[in-house]
Amino acid sequence: MCDVDTVYIKVDSVNIFLYIATMSSKKKKKTYHHGDLRNSLLVAAEKELRQKGTDISLREVAKVAGVSHTAPYRHFKDKTALLQALAAIGYQRLAEGVRAAKDQHADEPIEAMLGAARAYVELAVNNPEMTQLMFGGVLDQEVIIEEDLGVCSGDAFQALLEVVDLGLEHDVYQSDNRMEIALANWSMVHGLSMLITCGQLSGEAETDESVQGLTRMVGEMLMTGLKKKT
Amino acid sequence: MCDVDTVYIKVDSVNIFLYIATMSSKKKKKTYHHGDLRNSLLVAAEKELRQKGTDISLREVAKVAGVSHTAPYRHFKDKTALLQALAAIGYQRLAEGVRAAKDQHADEPIEAMLGAARAYVELAVNNPEMTQLMFGGVLDQEVIIEEDLGVCSGDAFQALLEVVDLGLEHDVYQSDNRMEIALANWSMVHGLSMLITCGQLSGEAETDESVQGLTRMVGEMLMTGLKKKT
DNA sequence: ACCTGAACACCGTTCAAGT
DNA sequence: ACCTGAACACCGTTCAAGT
Numbered sequence: 001m002c003d004v005d006t007v008y009i010k011v012d013s014v015n016i017f018l019y020i021a022t023m024s025s026k027k028k029k030k031t032y033h034h035g036d037l038r039n040s041l042l043v044a045a046e047k048e049l050r051q052k053g054t055d056i057s058l059r060e061v062a063k064v065a066g067v068s069h070t071a072p073y074r075h076f077k078d079k080t081a082l083l084q085a086l087a088a089i090g091y092q093r094l095a096e097g098v099r100a101a102k103d104q105h106a107d108e109p110i111e112a113m114l115g116a117a118r119a120y121v122e123l124a125v126n127n128p129e130m131t132q133l134m135f136g137g138v139l140d141q142e143v144i145i146e147e148d149l150g151v152c153s154g155d156a157f158q159a160l161l162e163v164v165d166l167g168l169e170h171d172v173y174q175s176d177n178r179m180e181i182a183l184a185n186w187s188m189v190h191g192l193s194m195l196i197t198c199g200q201l202s203g204e205a206e207t208d209e210s211v212q213g214l215t216r217m218v219g220e221m222l223m224t225g226l227k228k229k230t
Numbered sequence: 231m232c233d234v235d236t237v238y239i240k241v242d243s244v245n246i247f248l249y250i251a252t253m254s255s256k257k258k259k260k261t262y263h264h265g266d267l268r269n270s271l272l273v274a275a276e277k278e279l280r281q282k283g284t285d286i287s288l289r290e291v292a293k294v295a296g297v298s299h300t301a302p303y304r305h306f307k308d309k310t311a312l313l314q315a316l317a318a319i320g321y322q323r324l325a326e327g328v329r330a331a332k333d334q335h336a337d338e339p340i341e342a343m344l345g346a347a348r349a350y351v352e353l354a355v356n357n358p359e360m361t362q363l364m365f366g367g368v369l370d371q372e373v374i375i376e377e378d379l380g381v382c383s384g385d386a387f388q389a390l391l392e393v394v395d396l397g398l399e400h401d402v403y404q405s406d407n408r409m410e411i412a413l414a415n416w417s418m419v420h421g422l423s424m425l426i427t428c429g430q431l432s433g434e435a436e437t438d439e440s441v442q443g444l445t446r447m448v449g450e451m452l453m454t455g456l457k458k459k460t
Numbered sequence: 461a462c463c464t465g466a467a468c469a470c471c472g473t474t475c476a477a478g479t
Numbered sequence: 480a481c482c483t484g485a486a487c488a489c490c491g492t493t494c495a496a497g498t
Contacts (some may be wrong), residue, residue: 058471
């Protein structure tokens with residue numbers, strides 16, 4: 001009743017509470033989770049996602065993170081909220097990948113777009129479960145619980161628009177409608193990604209090289225067109 | 231003990247058993263499910279899919295079909311098998327839609343392809359949950375339990391190839407690689423479908439008209455190319 | 461042959477309680 | 480403030496049993 005752990009109640013200070021808890025955890029069995037549990041949960045969730053696919057259990061995530069199965073509810077409203085927060089991280093990486101490709105080809109707008117396409121497909125193929133989580137209808141994009149999801153997914157689209165604008169500035173496109181150009185590129189690249197990650201192209205997209213080849217191929221086809229010139 | 235229902239055991243004939251069961255069902259409460267339960271389960275499953283989305287419960291499907299929660303196991307190995315059989319129906323409709331569009335434009339290969347694209351996107355947008363089931367990673371395409379799935383999904387791709395061949399016969403494409411042309415078209419159309427059905431384009435794809443407009447737009451962009459001609 | 465009902469291990473979520 | 484443990488209603492699947 002009068003041991004170290006009870007002191008913090010009377011002191012009523014978060015910092016001191018944490019300090020004592022940290023100290024005592026070195027002696028006793030670590031029962032409380034210290035530090036950023038929210039983040040630990042997301043890390044655990046991604047590990048589970050990669051291993052078991054899109055249908056992961058919140059209880060298992062908690063177990064992997066080393067807390068009780070009710071602890072996640074301190075940081076996320078429900079299971080969907082955790083998955084949305086995880087998807088938000090996926091969109092963040094997507095935006096980063098696209099911007100990195102753009103910066104590498106600042107003077108060659110077409111190569112910048114093809115590079116962005118390569119980054120998009122590569123990320124999707126290397127993280128198929130994450131891709132399915134983001135775009136597979138596991139979570140309703142209509143009902144956004146974690147605001148991060150809306151922000152990050154919007155920013156990813158923004159990154160794509162920046163690559164389009166690069167081309168418009170250099171006057172390389174026939175059309176001057178940035179939305180249309182963006183949507184055509186996005187659809188093409190997204191479609192290829194989804195077809196590969198859901199296993200429809202299992203025959204022709206097995207190695208990294210073949211995936212890159214396919215990406216370049218469909219990307220150039222969109223740029224030059226399929227129809228014969230008259 | 232000695233009423234009508236027990237006769238069939240001694241007779242040991244399926245037909246007679248079924249006949250007696252049918253007769254008795256008119257008098258008593260219908261406890262057994264007569265006729266094609268397999269089909270009834272698929273109908274119930276699609277109803278549930280449309281209502282509750284991709285995460286449906288096998289028990290609920292059984293309840294909707296009017297049988298006990300273990301009855302489905304007489305017709306499907308497990309829940310995944312039922313979902314795969316349902317997805318197979320989706321691929322079947324896709325193949326039909328594409329072929330119908332092709333037959334409508336037998337002399338205009340480009341219009342045939344654009345029509346097929348329209349059919350594909352339309353079907354996806356009108357059945358978003360089915361689309362997510364087919365392509366969203368809910369079921370592993372790697373592990374096919376219901377053989378129908380493999381057959382029907384292969385046939386849907388076959389239908390697309392037929393539309394490509396129409397164009398090759400009329401010599402309208404720059405490339406002569408049917409696989410490449412097919413993949414470019416498929417990626418484009420599939421990407422647009424998935425972006426709409428997962429809610430990413432909620433702003434610009436609300437009405438049937440706007441969806442058709444977007445489909446035609448990206449389709450024509452692929453045909454003519456984005457880049458300025460030099 | 462076809463279906464039922466009890467049983468098991470799991471799940472998401474809530475809530476009173478503990479430190 | 481942060482986490483736990485019991486409890487509840489649900490789920491997929493198995494199996495002995497019924498007609």
